[in-house]
Amino acid sequence: MKKVLFNHAIKSIFFLNILLVILIVGFIFIKGYKIISLKFLFTMPYNSMTEGGIFPALVGTFLLTSLSIIFALPPGVITAIYLNEYVKNKHLINIIKISINTLAGVPSVVFGLFGFSVFVKFFGFGVSLLSGAFTLSIVILPIFISATIEALSAVPYSLREASMALGATKLYTIRHTVLPAAFSSIMTAIILSTGRAAGETAPILFTAAVFFQKNLPDSLFSPVMALPYHIYALMTEGTHPEKQVAIAYGSALVLIITVLFLISLAVFLREKRRRYVNFKH
């Protein structure tokens, strides 16, 4: 009896959650879809952002996200490999894993401040694409490392054994057996991190994003516009709220669709891998 009740409770909460997500997306869709057009996506804003499109914000988000992934990828993969394949002291691994998870839970505005004092001020990159991408890469690094460790540890020991019994060194085994076997899971981790990086506002607030820019960024050291910050700016500043709010909803819809698309891609890849590489015979 109690168990049935519990099951019902879990189910209701689950459906409530789904409903909430649908409500939010639906709300933004209704408010935002009218304004979306190719023109909206590919023109510059004008008339103090009360008209025109979101092109520079889209470009800015694209650049920030891709750069942050490029910066996070090598140290992330190397750290995960080191922790999963080389460190033998179990206590040390646990301590490091806990630290990584803690880092993943730190509010992103803290990373924003860190990025500001380190990249903007200390290294003197200024408020720029570069500072923002570095800051974002630090934000996604912990999740990316944990997901990659998980991907690596899902590769069965028997495969490593097979490789080493054929005379392969550890490094060769990692390069030719472990990494290829974990590849699609690592891809999933990358895509999920991309989604996270694209949606973050706080880390770029003081490090990269500007309210308005006449031209597209022309170097790593120029500041950029970015979708999340653009929404924030449209809603809080400016002279014609009634016009700006519509644009903000349009931008929010574009951002949501982008992130949902990335997450679906990740899920799709994961399912595909399940079908082809089922490690449990």
Add this chain to the structure above:
Amino acid sequence: MLTLNIKEELNKTEEKTKIKVKDLNFYYGPKQTLKNISMDIYEKKVTAIIGPSGCGKSTFIRLFNRMDEFVLESKSEGEIIIDGKNILEKDTDLIDLRRRVGMVFQKPNPFPKTIMENIAYGLKVNGWKDNFQIETRVIDSLKKSALWEEVKYRLKENAYGLSGGQQQRLCIARCIAVRPEIILFDEPCASLDPISTAKIEELIMDLKKDYTIVIVTHNMQQAARISDYTAFFLMGEMIEYGLTKNIFENPKDKRTEDYITGRFG
């Protein structure tokens, strides 16, 4: 005294020793798993290792290609001499050793790669570059492991599409592709159906022409069918070792007899 008798009996057969085990002890941490084992394993013969679960059979044969290297806090004493060299010594070239001593595991463990890539793996580890040479050797290995007819049109397909028995023969093909001298089998049929098992047994008998084979098995009939020599292990000790025929028909030790007749605790 017993060991003396065995030695006498074995000397009469005039086999060529391929692996000489001398006073071998092995420890996982403080726990001694192998106790004072001495035996000769003969060239181009099939030697079966039998014994109850946990008696150290896997531990024993894994020393022959030094897979113990990956176990933390383990220690070995004594000698395992292969072609005149004690491979337990620190300066052993493990890469070269593992090329000479191949291993087939209990569960088929092909790589999640194509059939071709699976068999080419060991060759590439050994620095082979020429695609034609690699392909020739792959095909040759598939033929020798009785898999060629079943896979000749699907070399570029993922090995995970094969059945369990085919996967195990693929693992054997992968192992013989690098032309080892010794092949270790650790319960190779444990996860297979009777027909696949029969195929593997046939294959092992055939491989005996070219390779020295050591096989761990829980299946008494299998040991009796395919091996020339049998060693019976119990709690880390080698109780009895001799011609398979003698061990099965005329065991000298009561414990061996109990085990092979299934009267064991």
